[in-house]
Amino acid sequence: MSGSTHIGISGWRYAPWRGKFYPPGLVQRRELEYASGQLPSIEINGSFYALQRPESYAAWYTATPPGFVFAVKGNRFITHMLRLKVAGKPLANVLASGVFMLREKLGPMLWQFPPNFSFEPERFEAFLALLPHDTHAAAELAKGHEKRMEGRVALDPGPRRPMRHAVEIRHDSFIDPVFIALLRKYKVALVVADTAGKWPRIEDVTADFMYVRLHGDKELYASGYDDRAIEHWARKIRAWRDGGQPHDACLASDKAPRKRSKRDVYCYFDNDIKVHAPFDAQRLIAALRD
Template sequence: MGGKIYIGISGWRYVPWRGEFYPPGLAQHRELEYASRQLPTIEINGSFYSLQRPESYAAWYEATPPGFVFSVKGNRYISHILRLRDVDPALSNVLASGMFKLREKLGPMLWQFPPNFAFDPERMEHFLSILPHDTAHALELARQHEPRMAGRAALEIDAKRKMRHAVEVRHDSFADERFVKMLRKYKVAVVVADTAGKWPYFEDVTADFMYLRLHGEKELYASGYTDEALDRWADRIRAWSLGGQPDDARTVSALAPPKRASRDVFCYFDNDIKVHAPYDAHRLMVRLGLRDSVAPRPAPPLKPG
């Protein structure tokens, strides 16, 4: 049967997309409404640059259709500024900032580290150990937020829901068996990141799901994917979704991953500069039997407003 497969895009607010992917004259505040009816999942990028507010998360929830899933990018204050030092209060702030407003549309959290951040086993293990794996635990941590969050924190959940985390690393020192073992211990996925050869590439299976970020086949953030490249990605995604891994998987660890009947797969295109991302996502979905061959698919009429 295989796990669920979600193919989407990283972010949705891009000037070059207006009048190209987005219909001419579409109001900017309706772009998420439109994009979420073309693709089943989108990464929230704004949460990386600054803490968002509960009302924003609530609005994003309302703008998207049933069954839609968001990935939330963790705040760079944790990964780039603190560099995993004394991160407990900062994590509480992130969790309190409003993501519980996404309710059943809350998908994985993505934690992206900078290219100059080397593997520090002690710091990384502490960070992985405090990541919550359900919303009830996340709420406990969120309640420990710093005073500056007063008046802009969302401290209520509608249900206890599973939470997932993925880590994207960009330093060669992470090609370390200890890192893979650590991720498996805490059930956190390593991001399979296609970066046109710029940063390390790992395909180790370390969790009950896979998280892929396709930044560009030949040129970072800019180049599109050929038919042959998309065929290859479709084959790999099928293998992962069926609980296995590709025969030619590029792994750090020689140890095989725990066996599973299936794994969910989240795949996001981040080659947005030249408007390739939404179209490449659609072409990959067609290959996986998740969409028909019409691209882009006409969106249903949008609600007035």
């Protein structure tokens, strides 16, 4: 038995895509509706730059078809500005801002760290320990949001659902078995990031799912993936999806992950500058069907 795969794109509102991926004349407000008809999953990018509002999450839910899945990028105030110091209330703000409005379409939350953020085990563990693993626990945490959020929160989590978290690192100090052990302890996935060699690529399995971000294999955010590269990633995804690990995985720890019969895999293309992302995602989906 295999896990499920969710292949998509990071964000959907890009001017260069208009007339190339998006049909000529398509109004901007219908771009998500169109993109979600072409791909089964999208990473919400705007939540990284600013807290979004409940009505936006509700509109995104309505614009997408049944079975669609969103990943939500955590706010950079926590990861880049606070650098995980005193993260409790800011995390509550993120959870209160409307993510529950995605209901059953809520997939993993992504926490991306800057290239100058190095691994400090105690600080990192304190953050991992805060992350809720179901929507009811998240709603309890969300109640601690700052007063400035009043009037723009959504605190009803609906039925209890799992919440997954993944972290993307960009500093060599994270190539450390201690880091891998911490992720496994808190059941948080390590993002496998292809960054044209600019930042570390670590492929240790640390949770019951995998999260992959493909930023470009030759030129960051710009280069497309040729057929050979698409098949390379399809092979890796098949191995993870079937509960295993690729034979050529780049590992930071010599300890094997917990054995599973299957894993879900989320994979997002972020090579958007030259309009490769949506088409590469479609090609990878086709390759995984073969």
